[in-house]
Amino acid sequence: MSQTLEKYFVPEPSTYPLMGAVALLLMAAGASFWVNHLEAGPWLVASGFAVLIYMLFGWFRTVARESESGKYGAQVSKSFRFSMMWFIFSEVMFFAAFFGTLFYVRHIGIHDLGSVDGNLFWPAFKAVWPTAGPLGELEMTMAPTITFGKAMLGLALMVGAGAAVTYAHKPLEHGKRSQLQLVLVLVVVLVALFLGAMSLDWLPAINTALLLASAATLTWAHWSIRNGNRAQFNIFLALTIALGVVFLGCQAEEYTHAYHEGLKLTSGIYGSTFFMMTGFHGLHVTIGVIMLTVMLFRSLAGHFSAERHFAFEAAAWYWHFVDYVWLLLFIVVYVL
Amino acid sequence: MSAVTPDAVHGHDHGHDGHDHDHHMPTGWRRWMTATNHKDIGTLYLFFSFIMFLTGGVLALTIRAELFQPGLQIVRPEFFNQLTTMHGLIMVFGAIMPAFVGFANWMIPLMIGAPDMAFARMNNWSFWLLPPAALLLVSSFFVPGGASAAGWTLYAPLSLQMGMGMDMTIFAVHIMGASSIMGAINIVVTILNMRAPGMTLMKMPMFAWTWLITAYLLIAVMPVLAGAVTMLLTDRHFGTSFFNAAGGGDPVLYQHVFWFFGHPEVYIMILPAFGIVSQIVPAFARKPLFGYASMVYATASIAILSFVVWAHHMFTTGMPAVTQIAFMYMTMLIAVPTGVKVFNWIATMWRGSMTFETPMLFAVGFIFVFTMGGFTGLMLAIAPADIQYQDTYFVVAHFHYVLVAGSLFALFAGTYYWIPKWTGHMYDEKLGKRHFWLSMISFNVTFFPMHFLGLAGMPRRIPDYNPFFTDFNQLATVGAFGFGLSQVFFFYIVLKCIKGGPKAADKPWDGAEGLEWTVPSPAPFHTFEVPPVFEAPAGHGH
Numbered sequence A: 001m002s003q004t005l006e007k008y009f010v011p012e013p014s015t016y017p018l019m020g021a022v023a024l025l026l027m028a029a030g031a032s033f034w035v036n037h038l039e040a041g042p043w044l045v046a047s048g049f050a051v052l053i054y055m056l057f058g059w060f061r062t063v064a065r066e067s068e069s070g071k072y073g074a075q076v077s078k079s080f081r082f083s084m085m086w087f088i089f090s091e092v093m094f095f096a097a098f099f100g101t102l103f104y105v106r107h108i109g110i111h112d113l114g115s116v117d118g119n120l121f122w123p124a125f126k127a128v129w130p131t132a133g134p135l136g137e138l139e140m141t142m143a144p145t146i147t148f149g150k151a152m153l154g155l156a157l158m159v160g161a162g163a164a165v166t167y168a169h170k171p172l173e174h175g176k177r178s179q180l181q182l183v184l185v186l187v188v189v190l191v192a193l194f195l196g197a198m199s200l201d202w203l204p205a206i207n208t209a210l211l212l213a214s215a216a217t218l219t220w221a222h223w224s225i226r227n228g229n230r231a232q233f234n235i236f237l238a239l240t241i242a243l244g245v246v247f248l249g250c251q252a253e254e255y256t257h258a259y260h261e262g263l264k265l266t267s268g269i270y271g272s273t274f275f276m277m278t279g280f281h282g283l284h285v286t287i288g289v290i291m292l293t294v295m296l297f298r299s300l301a302g303h304f305s306a307e308r309h310f311a312f313e314a315a316a317w318y319w320h321f322v323d324y325v326w327l328l329l330f331i332v333v334y335v336l
Numbered sequence B: 001m002s003a004v005t006p007d008a009v010h011g012h013d014h015g016h017d018g019h020d021h022d023h024h025m026p027t028g029w030r031r032w033m034t035a036t037n038h039k040d041i042g043t044l045y046l047f048f049s050f051i052m053f054l055t056g057g058v059l060a061l062t063i064r065a066e067l068f069q070p071g072l073q074i075v076r077p078e079f080f081n082q083l084t085t086m087h088g089l090i091m092v093f094g095a096i097m098p099a100f101v102g103f104a105n106w107m108i109p110l111m112i113g114a115p116d117m118a119f120a121r122m123n124n125w126s127f128w129l130l131p132p133a134a135l136l137l138v139s140s141f142f143v144p145g146g147a148s149a150a151g152w153t154l155y156a157p158l159s160l161q162m163g164m165g166m167d168m169t170i171f172a173v174h175i176m177g178a179s180s181i182m183g184a185i186n187i188v189v190t191i192l193n194m195r196a197p198g199m200t201l202m203k204m205p206m207f208a209w210t211w212l213i214t215a216y217l218l219i220a221v222m223p224v225l226a227g228a229v230t231m232l233l234t235d236r237h238f239g240t241s242f243f244n245a246a247g248g249g250d251p252v253l254y255q256h257v258f259w260f261f262g263h264p265e266v267y268i269m270i271l272p273a274f275g276i277v278s279q280i281v282p283a284f285a286r287k288p289l290f291g292y293a294s295m296v297y298a299t300a301s302i303a304i305l306s307f308v309v310w311a312h313h314m315f316t317t318g319m320p321a322v323t324q325i326a327f328m329y330m331t332m333l334i335a336v337p338t339g340v341k342v343f344n345w346i347a348t349m350w351r352g353s354m355t356f357e358t359p360m361l362f363a364v365g366f367i368f369v370f371t372m373g374g375f376t377g378l379m380l381a382i383a384p385a386d387i388q389y390q391d392t393y394f395v396v397a398h399f400h401y402v403l404v405a406g407s408l409f410a411l412f413a414g415t416y417y418w419i420p421k422w423t424g425h426m427y428d429e430k431l432g433k434r435h436f437w438l439s440m441i442s443f444n445v446t447f448f449p450m451h452f453l454g455l456a457g458m459p460r461r462i463p464d465y466n467p468f469f470t471d472f473n474q475l476a477t478v479g480a481f482g483f484g485l486s487q488v489f490f491f492y493i494v495l496k497c498i499k500g501g502p503k504a505a506d507k508p509w510d511g512a513e514g515l516e517w518t519v520p521s522p523a524p525f526h527t528f529e530v531p532p533v534f535e536a537p538a539g540h541g542h
Ligand code: HEM
Pocket: B153, B266, B267, B269, B270, B312, B313, B331, B332, B334, B335, B338, B373, B374, B375, B376, B377, B378, B380, B381, B382, B386, B389, B390, B391, B395, B398, B399, B402, B403, B406, B407
């Protein structure tokens, strides 16, 4: 009976992990130097980063080759699935630390400061959010300029679109083409209505629309590869990547604007939470864009089949995770 | 997710050609640097953690030497603070945690009948990230301003003020966090996906269960620690105000984020110890583990509760009374599942035909002394009383009872229990027993007096003290040096066992259960390349 059992693929010894360890050592030592204004710092970071990129490239290429040559059986595929879920869970917890921080400073920290005689800090100190704290008045905030009613309507439409795109994975799994199309069209309609409610010249709303739309195009790309339509897969994947890149462009524009108007990372606790949360999210979008781009190149190189394309699915999970984080950010950082 | 699904049992013939190369393993440094074998990586973890244990130990003995007399004799106060900080960080992140990961690497595949860890290459990376992190920590002593001196908890605002050593510590924590997360993902996936056919979740060894839950905790809280130290970094160098009241932030926020990680972290360091003890006690009582299912549920409830008790470390920060009371009761609730475990171990021994070889001595010692640490924990959990105990030697006594007599003794127990499988030799039983008694006595000589010092008001993390405390401090210092020497002795016993000794049988303990005893001793380089057929031992699982 044991002959029928699959052998789990165990890779041969590899130098990539060691390279990765050296890379992180260089980067960590270099960053410690850099923040303390030692000259070698940037060079060490740059060389560590180069080693890291080389290592990641080589490592992932090895994995792609092993996968394409059919070394991974069903059990290995399952391991990959599990690991990606747990990895995303760790990312969720990373963001949770920052959401918790925002909650604390808004609802507890600022009141505690207010309970102390304000003059101790600054004569004009008021315990209200948004605040620069005792540093004084904020010159600008990211809050929307629309009415409360419109904002709530917008949020409802946004949540609807997010729910619809989530629900779309059901017809996707079950191979129901027209139902999937219907749901995705609904997503696009809801996104358009959302933009209508939120006003078009508010960048965060446009960014939200971009990410929601990218979730829809990505889901259609997934449908395409499942049905062996590589050409369509490539087009919709490219479209998703493009939406992500435009998102990053808009965010750069938004940051520039904020800095010009006087909202900076150094603008007290409001600036700290705003830039750290949106900044880490932006970093994750960047990583997601890179992942999806790699998938596009792999597809162009003929990788993936209708049955085997988990690497793409993992990247898609990651992209959806980044989307959800944005929706939450949009609600608690911008609107509320 | 339970058992093995049909598609995993069907014969896909992948991986054959790649596999044949595996059999000639590399030699020399390459074997260790490029290892993808779980046993080799486990060995690396164990040796690394022991080196870190000795490093942290030297720092601790310097602390104790300074505290032998009141006044300042050996070190300057700033350096003393660096010693306590690095002692804590090195012991937690360098010694205890990696040692348990080493056990997981060696034993979990053997215990569940898997050919290796799920991601063998990533496994290597998890390990080799640790030496760079250790290097950053240790070398931070030599940079201008010295190592971090803010305590292992790196509380703001102290941690916002120090020099470059603090930045190196922050980055070391990032790297160790990455290592832990990857290691934990590997363990979770191995346990969930690679058990031998027939080994359902409720039939797997307790050690695998406790590690499954530990790994879950690691994945949940290491990212939070990464977030906390990242905010420290940006507060230090990039002008954010998270922990700075002058910008609207709050230093107490750091404590919240840190302890949201920190309390689960203490369970990360004790749950695998529970697992080891739960393997050993049945083996030497020659009875199946009493209440296996309740053990599993107790472990799970400890893990869940550990997320909602963190503020018991913050009773003196001026939290509202309601919050204090809520955290006090939640904390006390943890004593219930912990009590279930202690009860089950005792019930396992009840009317067993017990023998006391070294692993069992350490396991029984663990039960006694760890439980004392649990009791002092309960005392600390009482919010109004903690105002008196907070930041005194009583807390130091508490956490050394749970971490040294708890985690570390379980690691010793596990080493003696499985070392025949690792080396193929029996250790020297007489020396092992001697190691146990030496450790047990010197541990208590060191730490028991600290309870009284703390209750009498001696503050922790301080190089000088009121001469009134001298006697007990001298006793503690003598005990500490005795304890340190006992661990050098332990190293000798291990080396002796690696070099030779009576040949170990495949199953050297007649009462032991489990798949790890079905393979030869020493365990060959590759085991269970094809999953074994698992039959649950009698009385196991329901
Ligand atoms: C019944 C179980 C336990 C209870 C009720 C408990 C309770 C507490 C409380 C209330 C404190 C804070 C004391 C203070 O700072 O004033 C504390 C500190 C601590 N506990 Fe426990 N504890 C328990 C088990 C454990 C275990 C199993 C470990 C580790 C394996 C552990 C490790 C620690 C550490 C390291 C500290 C000190 C942290 C620091 O301030 O540096 N505890 N414990």
